[in-house]
Amino acid sequence: MSLLEIKDLHAGFEGTEIVKGVSLTINAGEVHAIMGPNGSGKSTLSKVLAGHPSYVVSKGSITYNGQDLLEMDAEERALAGVFLGFQYPVEIPGVNNAEFLRMAYNAKLVKQGQDEVDPLDFDEILDEKMKMVGMDKKYKDRFLNEGFSGGEKKKNEILQMAVLDPKLTILDETDSGLDIDALKVVAQGVNKLTNENNALIMITHYQRLLNYIEPQFVHVFSGGKIVKSGGKELAHELEAQGYDWVTAPAK
Amino acid sequence: MADENSSKTASVSQVMEKTEYKYGFKTDIDSDTLPKGLSEDVVRAISAKKNEPQFMLDFRLKAYRKWLTMKEPAWPNVHYPKIDFQNISYYSAPKPKKKLESLDEVDPELLRTFEKLGIPLDEQKRLSNVAVDAVFDSVSVATTHKKKLMEVGIIFCPISEALQEYPELVEEYLGTVVPIGDNFYAALNSAVFTDGSFVYIPPDTISPMELSTYFRINTEETGQFERTLIICAENSYVSYLEGCTAPQFDTNQLHAAVVELVTLDNAEIKYSTVQNWYAGDPETGKGGIYNFVTKRGKCLGDNSKISWTQVETGSAITWKYPSCILQGDNTQGEFYSVALTNGHMQADTGTKMIHIGKNTKSSIISKGISADHSSNSYRGLVKVNKGAVNARNYTQCDSMLVGDQCSAHTFPYIETANNSVQLEHEASTSKISEEQLFYFEQRGISRENAITAVINGFCKEVFKQLPMEFAVEAQKLLTLKLENSVG
Structure with a gap:
């Protein structure tokens, strides 16, 4: 059984259809890259997968782990192991980063029928995860994403991924706004977290992230559809020849 | 006791009706009730029933x-039908109500509220009037503290008792902070108040415990016009907690209290309130308390300080401005407030900081949260008199909106009569955004918990001013209140 099976998905935002017939199958242990020009529907797909209430699915199906994903709300999907690394993580003033992470961690434990962890025990877990993703401990006591630089926000997303250990991770433009050093750190973190039991979808405009996190599959989005799929070499060709190379024939 | 009093004048006995308690109330509790309506005779009757000294009767009549x-x-930015002041009973030691036979007859909404607040079952019974006489616990609460406090010279008792035992202290300070003609409701309170707390902290005394009063929750009638007077003498300190955490189910009911605080040289009073009177039906807005309260402190002595902290989560209408008169030199006033409105609640609340002495400082932190169809207004005055050189004020006024049917308003007023003052004012309005909530949900955190986290974060600066137990209670209350307001 595939971890994720998307069939002929049509979806949009405020009455405009943006994703226009996408089919995609992802198995555990796989890393997929979704590339494409701005406005091609990549981010919409990520929001639809995560269950954002403003995005409406008009046609098609998504099966996750044998369940109908579209029947689940955002919270249920998260608890079932779907994780979205946001392109623009929101700032939440007044909410302590460590406390937020503990809430999320405990929500998962409760879902699995286990006891919640107290702040002291969680602190140990958090220290280990912060080390893993190369994040300074001082961010524990900051308000969630408030005043974080672009790089810190993205690292914080990966920290959350590390804490929650999801089955399916979608990273939406995680590389945007990162300098090369930050990109390396983030990529190392992600690589430590991927294994044969989980799957990763990387949504990106540029090829450079893929130098550090190697996908087995690359899909090119254009006009709300996948216009070309291939192996990692496809990413190199795109980088060399530009998106027109694949998007032009689609028109 | 009632017989002695009522025999004093013919008019007094004429306006009194006798009511017999049927449910085993203690015999020393006055069981008389005045009929509805207000007149000079009613005022005299109240004073006579309390066996008050002459000055108190004069005070009431003048008021x-x-x-x-x-x-x-x-x-005020609130709307309600006109109150018929002749349709209220002004002296009513609790009348026997229809007694509830079992918990099953209690409004399930109310039971659920108590469960979530973690109030034990017997307490539940007490609050919802299932237990017969528990509503009269007020006096004993004060008494248990009284002995221990007396050892260090602290007086903590009902104001009616203070009028008997320490009339000269009451006479010296009553009405000196809130004059009888201060405002409509303060005048009404001054004329007809029936009870409340009296606290006197002697010089050079740090109160060994927090003084708290919960007794006002007991019955609707006696809680209507309460009067509290707290005097903190030289070099002393007291922290006073007022809890109105018991919801009541009622038709609209007027609650017009007056609280006066006085600090002498180098003294400090910290006054905290968590108010959760019944707010009316969340759907229709029917019922609920009209909470029209005058609270004011006077920093009479130099270097003294008064700090108000309030968490207002209840009442159909809240209309109150805990204020500070900074009369002594180098005095400080503080106001920390969280006002939450939901359902059809209306709140118009804030503070007044009146700078009179030199080098006086005040700070105002106000957090307003509006949800559902409610209206939440902050109204504050910072007034600096001519002699108040080097006065300073910092005001921060933040509003948060939950949903799109509610409203938040701010009415800051500044009056200054000298140019050596330093005033800062910051204000913000925010919404709990859908994107924020989605972020939480995407991490597996429920919408309710997300809102709690955001609201608690928003109110942090105020909550940290509250004593520990109160802060926990306040947080729980806000969560409870907002749970139904979200999606």
């Missing part, structure tokens, strides 16, 4: 005559 010439204020 009553003043009240007759006054009009209900129309300036």
